[in-house]
Amino acid sequence: MISTTIDQEIKKAMLAKNNAQLRGLRAIKAALLLAKTEKDASEEITEEGELKILQKLIKQRRESADIYKQQNREDLFQVEQEEIDVINQFLPKQLDREEVAVIIEQVIKQSGATSVKDMGKVMGLANKELAGKADGKLIAEIVKEKLA
Numbered sequence: 001m002i003s004t005t006i007d008q009e010i011k012k013a014m015l016a017k018n019n020a021q022l023r024g025l026r027a028i029k030a031a032l033l034l035a036k037t038e039k040d041a042s043e044e045i046t047e048e049g050e051l052k053i054l055q056k057l058i059k060q061r062r063e064s065a066d067i068y069k070q071q072n073r074e075d076l077f078q079v080e081q082e083e084i085d086v087i088n089q090f091l092p093k094q095l096d097r098e099e100v101a102v103i104i105e106q107v108i109k110q111s112g113a114t115s116v117k118d119m120g121k122v123m124g125l126a127n128k129e130l131a132g133k134a135d136g137k138l139i140a141e142i143v144k145e146k147l148a
Helices: 002-016 019-037 047-070 074-088 097-111 116-129 136-147
Strands: none
Touching (some): 097 136
């Protein structure tokens, strides 16, 4: 589970006085604790659930980083980028566009999808297959290309 690893990494970062690492780790810990204490939450978060939380954290930071970049706030952009790097350490290796396209083609064949009308069905299967390995935006873009 990621949460036990995070606690150990926080201790290491504190001892090393690595503020960037510590900031990112604390953000992960806070998000995981929040998810555990939400209404309707079961006692333990699954590993798949943890991956979704980490992907959400990265997405939020990328959006913020883009805004900071547009406003020429390099200092704030750098903070967001450092946190993205820390969070990425706990995600599986991200697949590149070609690898994602190959997997999506297989999913389309398995599902029997023939047109854009079947996009919802394909997206559901593709998101399960590629959970934690690719960005949802990229998956949707490739599915749309392949079904068009």
